[in-house]
Amino acid sequence: MSDTTTAVPVPAPSHSRARTGLPGNVPAPSRPRPRTGPPDDVPAPARPRPHTGPPDDVPALSRPRPHTDLPDDVALPARPGDVPTSSGPHTGRPDDVPAPSQPRPHSDPADAVPAPAQPRSRKALLDYVRTRLPRHWPPVATTLAVGAGTAVSLAPGLLPRTAAAQAVLTAVTVVLALGIARLPRLVIRYFARRVPAATPRARRLVFAATATGVLGAVVYAARWQHTLRSAMVVAPTGPGHWVGWAVGATLLTVATVAVVRGCGRLLRRIGWSRALVMTVVAGLPMALFAVPAAVGWGDRTYAAANAAADPGLVRPVAVTRSGSAESMVNWSTLGREGQRFVTAGPPGAVRVYIGLRSAPDLAARAALAVRELDRAGGFDRSDLVIAVPTGSGWVDPRALHGVDTRFGGDVAVVALQYSNTPSWATFVFGRDAAAASARALVAAVEQHIATMPDPPRLHLYGQSLGALGGSAVFAGAAEQNRRVCSALWAGMPGGGGPAPGARTAVLANTSDPVVHWSLDLLWRPPDLTAARPDAPIPPWLPVVGFLQTTADLLGALGAPPGHGHRYDTDQGTALPGCGPA
Numbered sequence: 001m002s003d004t005t006t007a008v009p010v011p012a013p014s015h016s017r018a019r020t021g022l023p024g025n026v027p028a029p030s031r032p033r034p035r036t037g038p039p040d041d042v043p044a045p046a047r048p049r050p051h052t053g054p055p056d057d058v059p060a061l062s063r064p065r066p067h068t069d070l071p072d073d074v075a076l077p078a079r080p081g082d083v084p085t086s087s088g089p090h091t092g093r094p095d096d097v098p099a100p101s102q103p104r105p106h107s108d109p110a111d112a113v114p115a116p117a118q119p120r121s122r123k124a125l126l127d128y129v130r131t132r133l134p135r136h137w138p139p140v141a142t143t144l145a146v147g148a149g150t151a152v153s154l155a156p157g158l159l160p161r162t163a164a165a166q167a168v169l170t171a172v173t174v175v176l177a178l179g180i181a182r183l184p185r186l187v188i189r190y191f192a193r194r195v196p197a198a199t200p201r202a203r204r205l206v207f208a209a210t211a212t213g214v215l216g217a218v219v220y221a222a223r224w225q226h227t228l229r230s231a232m233v234v235a236p237t238g239p240g241h242w243v244g245w246a247v248g249a250t251l252l253t254v255a256t257v258a259v260v261r262g263c264g265r266l267l268r269r270i271g272w273s274r275a276l277v278m279t280v281v282a283g284l285p286m287a288l289f290a291v292p293a294a295v296g297w298g299d300r301t302y303a304a305a306n307a308a309a310d311p312g313l314v315r316p317v318a319v320t321r322s323g324s325a326e327s328m329v330n331w332s333t334l335g336r337e338g339q340r341f342v343t344a345g346p347p348g349a350v351r352v353y354i355g356l357r358s359a360p361d362l363a364a365r366a367a368l369a370v371r372e373l374d375r376a377g378g379f380d381r382s383d384l385v386i387a388v389p390t391g392s393g394w395v396d397p398r399a400l401h402g403v404d405t406r407f408g409g410d411v412a413v414v415a416l417q418y419s420n421t422p423s424w425a426t427f428v429f430g431r432d433a434a435a436a437s438a439r440a441l442v443a444a445v446e447q448h449i450a451t452m453p454d455p456p457r458l459h460l461y462g463q464s465l466g467a468l469g470g471s472a473v474f475a476g477a478a479e480q481n482r483r484v485c486s487a488l489w490a491g492m493p494g495g496g497g498p499a500p501g502a503r504t505a506v507l508a509n510t511s512d513p514v515v516h517w518s519l520d521l522l523w524r525p526p527d528l529t530a531a532r533p534d535a536p537i538p539p540w541l542p543v544v545g546f547l548q549t550t551a552d553l554l555g556a557l558g559a560p561p562g563h564g565h566r567y568d569t570d571q572g573t574a575l576p577g578c579g580p581a
Contacts, residue, residue: 137203143207144181146177150214153173158535167244175256178257231534231535232535306420310339318348322352323339338393338417340397350377351412352414370444373448382456383412383456384412384413384449384456385575387413388437390423393418396463419434426465438469438472439473461489462489462492471489478501480504481501488572490508494518494526498530505576506530509563511534
């Protein structure tokens, strides 16, 4: 047996893994790394951000905000490389440290060196003015319509006007002109589907020319008003008059245009066919019920005003007056105008008046007038004047005074009321009543005096609508001269002179719009052959003259005595005699 032993190889220990007692082919479990931080219940301190800006003792300059059209309070979008923060773009310093404001550059006025003044060229001046002008100019048609309407309203009139009356007239004419100018645009749009628009330069030129024309019209109107007021001895106008006119006309025009446009939008929204049906449906009840109710309300209102007694009038005691204790006519039935008629004049004058409520119908009123004249002694006077009143029953007291002067008090005056509405309403809706009343009274008086051996001389007088009704009694001059001694018409509507050969006096002021007005005024000048000039006469223009005269009708009775529709005592003193004409 040998002494030599066999050596068993033993694997060398591995230096890469620890001795665990596990087989070599079994991997050792990973050993947890030892904890080097704080415990779990202690929060880890905040990790400071790396400092990338300048040192803390050097103020960071704020980056200038780029020029944008955004407001200052709107944050700019982040750019690549910026660190987003809650307060805006990153400036390189911590968020809790505010960036110091950048110092403004030194701008001491004393150190500034004034630049030499450069002479402004003509082109630069024009550019400056052009930038101050409005960008959107009105259409050419609108500009011309406003200018034409304003010029028409400022055309010469017959009477002085207040600023309010002139403003209303201007607003009406401008709105009408805008409506007329709208029609061609609608026609062009219907056929061409597109209305050609003018260039801004053309609009500016038209606007400037129109404004110049309107300014000239204002200057001319101011001179004309001064001429009229001087002739009628009325206070002249001042700058405030025309300022008030301009403001009032502008407000009225804008309000009217706004209302019209609102109605147009409403019609377009609901449709023209539906609007037509609605108009018919609403118009039938109005025509059947609303219009008659309105007419009845107006009649009742005027009747109540006519029946209301004037507290300043006292019932007459003279037997020669209607309404007295001995009269056949009750004082309360005379109406307001009749009571004024019988209380005017000297104590011994004969005044007979028959109101609408004094008798049931026209024939009964005419017969009552004859009996009342006989009772009051009117047929015993040398002259008898039949006065045809106006639509409201009014007889001008100046005419009565002139009649007393003309005949020295030896005269009787009788009047028969035929309406209690204003003359304009009676002229439009019932002018035949004036002629029928005059015919009935003249015939009744003629029938009575035909039985008298020594009848009084008969005269006929009428003013305004009364003149129109009185002149319709006779068919011509021969009939008039045979039936009455003379006639006098004052302020007859439509003007015109007396019939050739008739013993008729006509009083007509050239400033009286009632004398001028008629539909013929639209295409021909008025007939002023019998008018007396009392003020400058404006030149007549087609359509324009009609509009101006219509506007002056509203102030016809507001003129001074002797002008407009106001006549004086010559309404009586100018009565002709019974001799040859």
